[in-house]
Amino acid sequence: xxxxxxxxxxxxxxxxxxxxxxxxxxxxxxxxxxxxxxxxxxxxxxxxxxxxxxxxxxxxxxxxxxxxxxxxxxxxxxxxxxxxxxxxxxxxxxxxxxxxxxxxxxxxxxxxxxxxxxxxxxxxxxxxxxxxxxxxxxxxxxxx
Amino acid sequence: xxxxxxxxxxxxxxxxxxxxxxxxxxxxxxxxxxxxxxxxxxxxxxxxxxxxxxxxxxxxxxxxxxxxxxxxxxxxxxxxxxxxxxxxxxxxxxxxxxxxxxxxxxxxxxxxxxxxxxxxxxxxxxxxxxxxxxxxxxxxxxxxx
Numbered sequence: 536x537x538x539x540x541x542x543x544x545x546x547x548x549x550x551x552x553x554x555x556x557x558x559x560x561x562x563x564x565x566x567x568x569x570x571x572x573x574x575x576x577x578x579x580x581x582x583x584x585x586x587x588x589x590x591x592x593x594x595x596x597x598x599x600x601x602x603x604x605x606x607x608x609x610x611x612x613x614x615x616x617x618x619x620x621x622x623x624x625x626x627x628x629x630x631x632x633x634x635x636x637x638x639x640x641x642x643x644x645x646x647x648x649x650x651x652x653x654x655x656x657x658x659x660x661x662x663x664x665x666x667x668x669x670x671x672x673x674x675x676x677x678x679x
Numbered sequence: 680x681x682x683x684x685x686x687x688x689x690x691x692x693x694x695x696x697x698x699x700x701x702x703x704x705x706x707x708x709x710x711x712x713x714x715x716x717x718x719x720x721x722x723x724x725x726x727x728x729x730x731x732x733x734x735x736x737x738x739x740x741x742x743x744x745x746x747x748x749x750x751x752x753x754x755x756x757x758x759x760x761x762x763x764x765x766x767x768x769x770x771x772x773x774x775x776x777x778x779x780x781x782x783x784x785x786x787x788x789x790x791x792x793x794x795x796x797x798x799x800x801x802x803x804x805x806x807x808x809x810x811x812x813x814x815x816x817x818x819x820x821x822x823x824x
Contacts, residue, residue, distance in 0.1 A: 538750055539754045540751075540754075543751035546742060546755055550731065550734040551734075553704075554734045557704065557707060563705075564730065566708075598774055602773075641775055641776055641777060642718060
């Protein structure tokens with residue numbers, strides 16, 4: 536047991552050396568800063584500051600939506616676009632003030648929210664469609 | 680005969696971790712994105728994990744293959760596998776549609792059963808290694824691997 540712990544400690548320390556090198560010089564190292572916003576993305580804090588009505592769109596799979604979602608959010612994803620778009624069209628109000636739509640998927644990693652937002656803009660001509668930076672990961676705390 | 684099996688098991692499991700670690704080490708930013716999907720760590724923890732874990736896997740994998748510090752490597756890799764399995768089950772339970780991140784960032788999203796089964800099989804393999812190490816140590820108390 537003592538030998539296993541000592542060997543583990545040596546291995547943990549040895550692995551630190553290339554880790555530090557990669558952290559400083561690797562051309563594809565991750566940033567210690569939170570990712571900057573991409574075009575069309577908004578933070579939750581920004582959304583909370585808006586005065587316009589907001590329509591939340593959940594772009595995750597139906598089973599994830601059914602398990603938990605932001606109250607009032609409507610499900611819309613590429614799996615069943617034709618079946619899901621109608622409630623979204625009915626809920627959208629042309630204004631003034633025009634309803635702003637905010638689309639979210641699981642996290643900063645997923646692309647579903649960007650794809651849904653893009654398709655919404657292309658098919659409807661609405662400009663006020665945004666993607667929530669960080670997705671459900673930043674909303675989940677509020678839905679406990 | 681037992682020594683031959685021990686060597687084969689060490690090379691197979693060690694080789695697997697060297698391979699998996701190398702894929703992650705080549706693209707630590709992509710691996711960090713995969714870790715973000717699990718929603719388990721603060722950002723600094725995700726970055727540190729993405730930089731450190733691939734090299735820990737490689738170092739322990741090499742240790743297993745060459746048969747030096749293999750008790751420690753077996754212990755660390757077993758602990759890592761338990762963490763991976765818990766993270767995968769947790770993501771599955773929360774219905775997250777994410778990539779496993781097991782081999783960096785290029786794995787299909789939302790697939791959990793196969794990575795969990797594979798990690799469990801590796802854990803069983805490492806447990807067998809530990810038992811074989813213990814049996815050999817009892818026989819030859821002065822060996823240092």
